[in-house]
Amino acid sequence: MDLRRSSWLAVVLAMAVGLSSCTGGRAPSPDPSTSQGQSASSSPSAASDPARSTVDALVKGLSTGKLAGVPMLGDPGASAAAKDLATIMSGMDGLLPVVRPEPVSYREGGVATVELKQTYTVGGNAWVFTSQAELNQLGERWQVVWKPSIVHPDLNEISRLRHVRTLPGRAPIVGADGAALMEERDVFQIGIDKQNLDPTLWEASAKALAALLKIDAKAYTARVKGAGAKAFVPAITVRQSEIPAQATEISGVAVVRQKGVLAPTRSFARAILGTVGPATPEQIKNGKGQVWAGDLVGQSGLQRRYDEQLRGKAEHSVLMVTRTNATPAPDSTAEPQPDITLFHKDAVGGQPLQLTLDLEAQMKAEGVLAKVKPVATMVVVRPSDGAILAMATSPAAGENNFANYGRYAPGSTFKVATSLALVRKGWSAGTPVDCSSTITVHGRTFKNYNDFPASRVGTMSLQDALATSCNTAFIGSAPKLDRDDLSAAAASLGIGVDYDVGYPAFFGSVPETSDPVVKGANTIGQGEVEASPMAMAGLAASVSAGRTTIPWLVEGTKPEPKAAPLTANEAAQLRQMMTAVVTSGSGAGLKGVMTGAKTGTAEFGGGAKPKTHAWMVAWTDDVAIAAMVHEGESGSKTALPLIKEFLS
Structure with a gap:
């Protein structure tokens, strides 16, 4: 064997090792455009980005609101983190973010951090911010160090998120000379309040009310009996002038005031103006984030055709609030504080629809x-x-x-x-x-x-x-x-x-x-x-x-x-x-x-x-x-x- 050649190879290998150590242990960064759901074949290898699988699991967990399967530091780290995330998100009305991770930043000692760009779609508007997650290496596995600040950088162990949505009043349909043809008015639900009625009288009161209102007694009685023990079971919604005087003589009957969108009379231009009622699943699906369950939307006629114009857009806020009965950890500096607005979008009032009808x-x-x-x-x-x-x-x-x-x-x-x-x-x-x-x-x-x-x-x-x-x-x-x-x-x-x-x-x-x-x-x-x-x-x-x-x-x-x-x-x-x-x-x-x-x-x-x-x-x-x-x-x-x- 040529000793000179062997010595030359040793020098080259030593130089290669030295160059590798100059990177400070930082692994090559993944493509910044990589997002959740990328196939394994397009992801960097585990050797080049060892924490990537843990980051992907965290991204999926935040995006779905379920942290099961995310490697967490501590015991029971995963269950405690899942419970904490559920508490933080309990007031968010089901809103979840789209999360995109930046390249993982590795440091000496088996420590890494990753920036998480989070985007919530709130009423059709984008709320964007960046949080950070810390990762620790235990053996061959990287684990997340759970903190509420992963969900939002301002959160701590005694705060959570709350989404508040406020609908503007539905704009009226007006006719000649500005006369209101259809607008928000008081309506009244007549029904049985089971909470204030002896259970032995539920069936009899339901039948009596159905007979008075001339509705299907069998169907309404079944609804009353099947509802919860403290439920109010509405039978019919009417105008104030249509409330029968005899209704209050029936045990357990209650009248609840609500808002409805009505014309001057029940039949007034009904075929033209249409009706307004709770949004259907299809309307919610096609509402582009503007229509939620329980919203009143146009169901027929002009109310349906011009629904978007008439209902406007809701006001949206995301607040950071103190958790109920929150107790900070002994070593924590967190203190209860007033609600802080993290995101806000003003309501856009509906615009009246002007008709020529007199x-x-x-x-x-x-x-x-x-x-x-x-x-x-x-x-x-x-x-x-x-x-x-x-x-x-x-x-x-x-x-x-x-x-x-x-x-x-x-x-x-x-x-x-x-x-x-x-x-x-x-x-x-x-x-x-x-x-x-x-x-x-x-x-x-x-x-x-x-x-x-x-x-x-x-x-x-x-x-x-x-x-x-x-x-x-x-x-x-x-x-x-x-x-x-x-x-x-x-x-x-x-x-x-x-x-x-x-x-x-x-x-x-x-x-x-x-x-x-x-x-x-x-x-x-x-x-x-x-x-x-x-x-x-x-x-x-x-x-x-x-x-x-x-x-x-x-x-x-x-x-x-x-x-x-x-x-x-x-x-x-x-x-x-x-x-x-x-x-x-x-x-x-x-x-x-x-x-x-x-x-x-x-x-x-x-x-x-x-x-x-x-x-x-x-x-x-x-x-x-x-x-x-x-x-x-x-x-x-x-x-x-x-x-x-x-x-x-």
């Missing part, structure tokens, strides 16, 4: 429809700007707002649009038309409505055809119209064009067609033509205003018409013809009340004797109204009286 008009329309048994609707529009003043449905409609998104054949009220299409073809109110008893189009026979006066059959003006609602005259005019003339005329009156008005709305459908039978039926508002009562109120408002008027409800969503505008001549012709409906036609019942009008009766369903929708649209310079009864006799006999009563 409180008095809406209540009056609902009062008129309250007496109607079938589904019925009424929409009142201001012609000058299209603002919806009232949009009501009868009790039979439930929470379905058929007034603004119902799809109905408009019947003869649509003849106003057909008249406009004919005027655009060069006709006028005085153009003669043939009003025959029947008319056959490609094998399909059409007739006039059952009560059409036989004395009026024959030649008459277009104005008289509209006033008397002669079907055959309009069907006979269909060949004069191109396939898109009806849809274009309807669009100029706000029918058949979609508009985004901030709430569910159906403005109608007028398909183009070359089919002579369908085109003929379309001219009298049957066939393939559909419209909502809201859209037909817009038609009446357009004639009144002399320009396309689109009904709208939500402030900031007033639409701009998309169709060709009405000319002065077109508007004048339509006003003249609709005025004749009142002065000498089927709308004579509104004489002295409305300026112009149009009745409508639309057949639907099959059979030898189909059912009919009863329609009426009417206008003055100040107001336009559409009334529709889903199953009625005729426009003049069923819908007209509703408008007359509303205006009385």
Whole structure:
């Protein structure tokens, strides 16, 4: 063996050992971007970062709130640390951090420290801070030296964290002149307070209260019996005026005041405004941290669509507070102290939703429809700007707002649009038309409505055809119209064009067609033509205003018409013809009340004797109204009286 070569190798090895000792025992640092959940294959080896597995376990424990499995110094270190962490986090409402460790810093003597960057998402806001954990090496294993300051650097053994969340009041929905249509009001829960009632009376009191409130006695009694011995079991939530006087005569009954979001009456514009109630699991999940269990959120209608605007954002604070009955260790310098705010985010108040509804008009329309048994609707529009003043449905409609998104054949009220299409073809109110008893189009026979006066059959003006609602005259005019003339005329009156008005709305459908039978039926508002009562109120408002008027409800969503505008001549012709409906036609019942009008009766369903929708649209310079009864006799006999009563 070459001794010189052997000596050279020894020098090289000695230099390598010396260079290694110059590092002061500090192991190579892991990649700072390494985070919880990194796979073992991408982690540094145990030899290069010996405390890494302990740090990963600590990170997981802080992120989940469970320290089981984290190597802790002392006996019983792990169980004591887990108990301490549970105490510290007991007031945090389940909030947990995302923890990212910095590279471990190693020192002589088997000691190391690691910086922990912690991020809490509190109400959608980031609370970020850095704490430090100390590690000790025992044999081949690294263990955490547990201290409350690992959770937050300001914590000690007699302090803990508390999260405080305060909701702002829900903003109101307001109508014309700032009148509150739906706002926070006092509500009252009526129920059985078991704590103040002898157990032998629980069942009898529950049954008596259920009978008084007319709720399911069997179900409520089961709830009362199944609740805790000190529970208050609510039966129903009512307004103060709805609390039965006899309720307090039942043993154990209590009335609890709460806050609810209510309209002036239980039924007021319910289909439009919607309801507010406790958040569902789905709403909590989709709430992006803004919606918590127990929060009141919009469940339907405008309350749901504009929920985020109305509820605002909660105030959030994280406080460091003294633990209850805290006793510092003998060698501790910790002392009780006032609550200290570690994080705070101000509340953002909800913003009111401004509607065009007039409180008095809406209540009056609902009062008129309250007496109607079938589904019925009424929409009142201001012609000058299209603002919806009232949009009501009868009790039979439930929470379905058929007034603004119902799809109905408009019947003869649509003849106003057909008249406009004919005027655009060069006709006028005085153009003669043939009003025959029947008319056959490609094998399909059409007739006039059952009560059409036989004395009026024959030649008459277009104005008289509209006033008397002669079907055959309009069907006979269909060949004069191109396939898109009806849809274009309807669009100029706000029918058949979609508009985004901030709430569910159906403005109608007028398909183009070359089919002579369908085109003929379309001219009298049957066939393939559909419209909502809201859209037909817009038609009446357009004639009144002399320009396309689109009904709208939500402030900031007033639409701009998309169709060709009405000319002065077109508007004048339509006003003249609709005025004749009142002065000498089927709308004579509104004489002295409305300026112009149009009745409508639309057949639907099959059979030898189909059912009919009863329609009426009417206008003055100040107001336009559409009334529709889903199953009625005729426009003049069923819908007209509703408008007359509303205006009385």
